[in-house]
């Protein structure tokens with residue numbers, strides 16, 4: 001695939017763009033300089049998907065897009081870390097739903113993502129169809145229905161916005177019909193990884209479910225392209241507050257200038273920095289880990305020099321299900 005062809009592709013409807021994702025080493029080696037055997041080996045453990053939009057952002061080996069998207073041999077050669085560092089499985093009253101904090105639940109409604117990020121903390125799950133089923137979604141909804149202390153439902157995955165508009169509408173309607181559910185949140189990376197998904201039809205549907213909040217996920221200022229800006233502006237224009245959860249990643253954004261630029265660019269597209277997460281100790285992601293000291297330096301710099309609007313909460317999710325701790 002040539003760059004010109006890639007550019008054309010990403011003007012198509014999102015389903016078609018996604019369809020043309022690179023999912024194996026052979027295809028990837030036709031566009032990028034990669035070690036085909038290594039990529040193949042890693043992708044057989046942890047699925048790869050790089051859609052043409054995100055692929056087109058990659059310039060060269062080791063740039064922030066490349067590191068987030070292209071499988072790296074350290075994912076399988078370094079076995080440090082845990083499969084489920086946050087103990088999500090042990091706090092699941094029904095499969096796919098985590099009830100860790102009294103008033104809110106994390107509800108997985110999709111196992112697919114527009115791209116499989118190499119640092120993902122649900123590496124053990126994403127891209128595996130058995131993770132979320134019709135049954136698990138039905139059981140999740142009925143758990144929420146019979147648990148009145150749940151007032152905040154956070155839809156996650158995988159990426160909930162990879163569901164069709166119709167499927168998403170069904171889930172949101174069910175949740176909306178539960179009297180004690182006061183707010184619904186959607187965690188999604190598509191404004192960054194496949195902004196074409198944020199269509200006028202989608203936002204029109206979503207605006208029927210207020211109060212609805214969206215938290216998206218940008219890690220580098222260069223991810224804020226014209227397409228990504230348009231996607232975020234469409235959401236804001238529909239009255240949806242949009243926040244950003246960034247992950248601190250070695251070689252991608254563990255740098256004060258990069259982080260300042262990211263936070264300022266987010267505000268310029270009306271996205272409010274929400275969390276900066278210390279990378280979790282997930283097996284297969286050790287090449288992204290940074291010392292906590294680095295994160296503290298970055299946050300202190302932001303807090304000292306910029307408006308509070310620019311400063312996310314710097315949080316660590318404690319291993320073993322201890323929960324989020326803000327530093």
Ligand SMILES: *Cc1c(COP(=O)(O)O)cnc(C)c1O
Pocket residue numbers: 098099100101104105106154324
């Ligand atoms: C992060 C998280 C939430 C949401 O936490 P907020 O701090 O309210 O954004 C809810 N449930 C689980 C299991 C989580 O990990």
Ligand code: SF4
Pocket residue numbers: 112113114115116117119120121122126157158159189
């Ligand atoms: S979009 Fe989110 S859930 Fe999906 S692979 Fe990336 S970090 Fe993981």
